Amino acid sequence: MSIHAQKAKDFIANEERTNWHDGALWHVRNKRDISASGVPEWEALRNTASQIKDNVLSNLDTYLIQFEAAAKANGVHIHWAANGNEHNAIIGDIIDKHNARKIVKSKSMLTEECGLNHFLEDNGIEIIDTDLGERIIQMRNEPPSHIVLPAIHIKKEEVGELFHAQLGTEKGNADPTYLTKAARTHLQNKFFEADIAITGVNFAIAETGGVVICTNEGNADMGCHAAPVHIHCMGMEKILPKLEHLGVFTRLLARSATGQPSTIYTSHYHKPESSKEMHIVIVDNGRSEQLAKEDFRNSLKCIRCGACMNTCPIYRRSGGHSYHATIPGPIGAILQPNRDLKAYSDLPFASTLCGSCSDVCPVKINIHEQLYKWRQEIYKNNELPKSKVTSLKIATKVFKSPSTYDFLGKFARASMKALPRFMMYNKFNDWGKHRELPQPPKQSFKEWYKNKNNE
Amino acid sequence: MSSRASILEKIRNNKPELVELPDLSIFTHNVTTENLIDTFIEVSTTNASTVVNLVNTETSLELFLAKFIAENFGEHSKVYNTLNGNDIPEIDFKTTHVDVFVALPKIAVAENGCMWITNEQLPQRISAFGSENTLFIVDHKNIVPTMHQAYSKVKENIGEYGVFIAGPSKTADIEQSLVIGAQGAVSNTIILI
Numbered sequence: 253m254s255i256h257a258q259k260a261k262d263f264i265a266n267e268e269r270t271n272w273h274d275g276a277l278w279h280v281r282n283k284r285d286i287s288a289s290g291v292p293e294w295e296a297l298r299n300t301a302s303q304i305k306d307n308v309l310s311n312l313d314t315y316l317i318q319f320e321a322a323a324k325a326n327g328v329h330i331h332w333a334a335n336g337n338e339h340n341a342i343i344g345d346i347i348d349k350h351n352a353r354k355i356v357k358s359k360s361m362l363t364e365e366c367g368l369n370h371f372l373e374d375n376g377i378e379i380i381d382t383d384l385g386e387r388i389i390q391m392r393n394e395p396p397s398h399i400v401l402p403a404i405h406i407k408k409e410e411v412g413e414l415f416h417a418q419l420g421t422e423k424g425n426a427d428p429t430y431l432t433k434a435a436r437t438h439l440q441n442k443f444f445e446a447d448i449a450i451t452g453v454n455f456a457i458a459e460t461g462g463v464v465i466c467t468n469e470g471n472a473d474m475g476c477h478a479a480p481v482h483i484h485c486m487g488m489e490k491i492l493p494k495l496e497h498l499g500v501f502t503r504l505l506a507r508s509a510t511g512q513p514s515t516i517y518t519s520h521y522h523k524p525e526s527s528k529e530m531h532i533v534i535v536d537n538g539r540s541e542q543l544a545k546e547d548f549r550n551s552l553k554c555i556r557c558g559a560c561m562n563t564c565p566i567y568r569r570s571g572g573h574s575y576h577a578t579i580p581g582p583i584g585a586i587l588q589p590n591r592d593l594k595a596y597s598d599l600p601f602a603s604t605l606c607g608s609c610s611d612v613c614p615v616k617i618n619i620h621e622q623l624y625k626w627r628q629e630i631y632k633n634n635e636l637p638k639s640k641v642t643s644l645k646i647a648t649k650v651f652k653s654p655s656t657y658d659f660l661g662k663f664a665r666a667s668m669k670a671l672p673r674f675m676m677y678n679k680f681n682d683w684g685k686h687r688e689l690p691q692p693p694k695q696s697f698k699e700w701y702k703n704k705n706n707e
Numbered sequence: 708m709s710s711r712a713s714i715l716e717k718i719r720n721n722k723p724e725l726v727e728l729p730d731l732s733i734f735t736h737n738v739t740t741e742n743l744i745d746t747f748i749e750v751s752t753t754n755a756s757t758v759v760n761l762v763n764t765e766t767s768l769e770l771f772l773a774k775f776i777a778e779n780f781g782e783h784s785k786v787y788n789t790l791n792g793n794d795i796p797e798i799d800f801k802t803t804h805v806d807v808f809v810a811l812p813k814i815a816v817a818e819n820g821c822m823w824i825t826n827e828q829l830p831q832r833i834s835a836f837g838s839e840n841t842l843f844i845v846d847h848k849n850i851v852p853t854m855h856q857a858y859s860k861v862k863e864n865i866g867e868y869g870v871f872i873a874g875p876s877k878t879a880d881i882e883q884s885l886v887i888g889a890q891g892a893v894s895n896t897i898i899l900i
Binding site: 280297307311326334408431439440444471502525549 | 869
């Protein structure tokens with residue numbers, strides 16, 4: 253069984269939770285639909301966003317150089333990291349230079365990708381995630397299960413117990429308002445104690461050298477404005493050419509993510525506040541290789557809204573952790589194989605290829621087509637499990653020979669009727685688990701068509 | 708070779724042929740002022756802001772504001788008022804409880820309730836986040852239809868730091884239950900003039 257299938261099996265063992273998870277995410281998808289349909293030019297926005305990203309990817313080196321020059325002119329320190337280790341080392345150096353011991357960090361999938369938290373903790377640095385969902389999973393020593401809703405897999409009673417144990421809230425109190433207030437008090441102290449604040453980056457503007465960060469909680473701003481030093485970590489594909497392009501992307505991001513018309517805070521950092529220090533780390537970590545692959549480079553357009561996860565019938569019923577990757581869901585399944593084809597060869601198969609992900613993607617990434625293409629890459633690189641290779645070889649033979657196909661069709665229809673239950677519903681037949689097989693039809697389509705023409 | 712040089716070289720070798728930027732002029736929105744005000748009020752209310760509409764009234768803003776703050780945040784509430792310029796004594800937000808932050812945003816956006824403030828209104832950037840409540844005076848003439856028009860105005864003065872604020876801070880990270888008041892302000896009031 254693949255890792256995804258095994259982990260999904262663990263997740264769905266709790267049926268009630270699976271159903272809640274499925275329903276909660278579908279609700280978010282629904283809110284996205286209502287929000288998107290309220291904007292008459294929605295499709296024009298998606299097309300435009302996709303074209304802007306096409307331009308960015310085709311001119312990325314120039315934009316990065318322009319961005320760097322503008323940011324430096326603003327008094328911002330710019331760093332370049334070829335991979336995750338270099339990213340972590342750069343942050344380690346800034347921390348050493350300031351003798352920092354306490355760090356606060358707002359949501360950043362990039363720092364997750366680079367393993368920053370572990371790196372800092374191993375070096376004796378306290379790092380506190382300040383987004384509520386991220387703080388919850390950090391307390392549980394877990395990775396996020398969703399890029400926008402990191403704690404969507406956890407029930408409020410579990411948060412109540414966690415906060416009782418770690419923040420001293422009342423035992424048995426699982427009221428979300430009460431728990432959120434407790435976290436607010438806890439985090440307010442952390443903001444003012446912090447030596448350095450770290451954030452991710454939603455957009456970076458080549459023309460002005462600034463970075464844009466979107467949150468609902470206000471945690472990125474609290475962190476940056478309370479600490480003497482702030483560091484913004486960005487994947488190099490986050491660049492937009494000009495300020496005016498933000499008009500397109502800010503209209504798409506929150507509507508696609510949660511159905512809100514905008515995030516509550518959209519913050520534009522261009523210069524540090526007087527007597528403070530601002531750093532930006534530009535990270536490659538495999539992105540330049542992805543850029544070379546014509547079939548897959550479009551995945552670099554992703555703005556991390558999570559809409560593809562909320563709509564995915566597999567994601568909703570298998571949970572984010574089943575993807576055993578920093579970025580789960582359909583977009584994760586096309587990003588991760590680029591990093592390590594062997595380790596993530598199961599992910600492009602965790603899909604029905606229904607195409608719903610591509611339909612909701614605000615930058616029109618052809619996610620389901622890329623999933624299909626990754627499957628072929630995985631086959632070519634001999635990373636398919638033997639059982640799958642064998643059955644595909646048999647299928648190829650069957651589909652190549654009409655007479656074998658007809659015979660097996662007849663045989664299957666007859667045996668489905670004749671076989672006793674235990675022969676069909678057993679551990680060897682995955683299609684008979686948790687479901688009833690359909691009644692076999694009396695005749696095949698070919699037979700029906702032939703008879704019809706003879707009538 | 709430095710990482711900077713090697714990253715840029717890899718991009719040069721791997722990037723596709725140049726694709727032109729699309730035209731953004733299609734995103735123009737012709738709407739009436741009345742429309743803009745109504746939409747702005749509706750969206751801001753959905754974003755959990757309290758909206759007071761003083762457009763078409765003779766009320767003195769100064770008197771109204773003093774009364775409103777006293778009634779809602781207490782007679783002796785600590786106010787961080789940026790309406791009369793940014794020459795405000797520095798406050799240590801770590802040790803001082805500030806009840807309400809007051810500012811006049813230069814741009815407000817009808818489609819999503821966003822209000823633009825920059826370092827000009829933020830002598831201390833933390834003031835809009837570290838204060839318990841926020842209160843914005845929005846001149847109805849400053850309302851634009853969408854983010855496209857907002858950014859053409861932002862362009863005139865991007866500032867050292869600027870932020871669109873669309874309501875009080877909020878989260879739904881515990882079982883998708885909406886809670887108003889996360890790490891930023893716990894309430895937001897908009898007074899339309």
